[in-house]
Amino acid sequence: MTAKKGISLALLVAGVAALWLVPSMGVSDSLLNLLILMFIYTMLASSWNILGGYTGQVNLGHAAFFGLGTLVARILYTGGRPLFLALLAACVVPVAFSMLIGIPAFRLRLRGDYFTIGTLALSQILYITIGNVLPKITYLPIADIQNYQLGPRYHIILASALFTIGVAYALVKSRLGLGMVAVRENEDAAESLGINAFAHKLLALAVSAFLGGLTGGAYAYYQTSYYFNYTFSPPWSLEPVTMTFIGGVGTIHGPVIGAVFFVLLKEWLVMKVGEYHLIIFGVLFLLVVLFLPGGLVEAWERIRRVFTHRPAGKIVLSPSAEGSDLSGNSLASERKEVPMI
């Protein structure tokens, strides 16, 4: 491990420890609530990013996984089952559901748009169905509301968020993660290298649904009351996409940065302009996609490069790449790009 890595790791541990100790510092409940929202949105974005960011399968129905997580956890928990069991079920049920769309779409090699539209349709079907079947507000049990404390909830949700980021990190650093990125970059080329694209896409979908469900479970444990179908509503599908792109799609820290930024800006905008914040986020999302496809992570890289005057890490063309023949002799006039068709 290099010294720089050691310092980063130490900072990370210190940051997590500080976050863990926040509730015992006598801070206001509203700060705790704000942090909890950041954790939940971090989980939402990170879980979406595994499938949408790393594997390139754009899911516009993440609310289905999140909503199923809240539904299952809520029913089990208010029915008196232990919290752990409720959270576990909240993870497993969305995985089973995700296979409904994943297996047919990936097996038939329905690429891109078909999968995206399928996820959107399924989440809308759930949204409407749940709204008709369970039209009532759901409350936590009376005893829970009487003794409601933010502290323990804060810790469980923080732990869930760390677990989510940890799983995402371990996955994308593994061989499977490399395979997922290869599938995203070029499915045919990936297949021609012996990568089973179907299995990789399905795995990414399952992990994304699992963690999306956990996010829902955390939300169901945190919120005292909401309408059952609220957690299936479209914003829960669209916000993870927005956050991930603003932060930096296909990176581990991107969704975290995006979620923190999103929560802060949203809280502020909602106070200032109310529902119009949706328009502002829509425009922001378009601007990021058009002009800063790497999100805030990329913006930071660019700024750092300007200040350190360092040639950009991997992205720069080294001088000898400008033109050379196969054995390394300079051949400035013969440089030709192979079109990637």
Place this chain on the structure above:
Amino acid sequence: MLELEGVYAGYKDLRVLWGISLRVGEGELVALVGPNGAGKTTTLRIISGLLKPTAGSVRFYGCSLDREPPHRIVEMGISQVPEGGRIFTGMSVEENLELGAFTARARREKEQRMKWVYQLFPRLEERKNQRAGTLSGGERQMLAIGRALMAQPRLLLLDEPSFGLAPILVEQMFEMIQEINQQDVAVLLVEQNVRAALELAQRAYVIENGRIVGEGSGDALLSFESVRSAYLG
């Protein structure tokens, strides 16, 4: 080692291959030449399993490939270098090579294999931490071939390795293909650069409109009148 017999194939309503039969022997270097749209790339896609034949059979060491998915075919020892290389431009050179050794069989000897690829293409080692998208055309093609070699193929399928390369690079590319072939890797080479391909290959097939219309040693086809008039001018 590889045998195609009476293979018909196409896309949707368009039939591209009309009963292709060809074979590649152990360690052989075979060229498949023909004009644009004749079905050369489709033939390679059939062998690598990216496209399934509607009729006919593909056999590799006697095993039928008809039902095998592409990733299994790679594991059995056939690697394809797609046209244009299709390297992963967002990843580093080394990551591209690592992905080449994705199958369980290839992973076991990844380190040695990578050394060998770096020996073949020293340029790749110099650039191993560089993003593959920053490579020049020739380097990209090297990377694509190196990546395919990482899978320890016994048969290498090359789709237009000279495509988009300057003439001097083409010559070097063909020398490298020969060198790889001498390391006991059979090669099936698809080329539009007919003369160079026929000079290099031990045997060659000429394909036109989805049918094999000529077969013979590279030299024989070079002097073959219809080939001369059609491709060599």
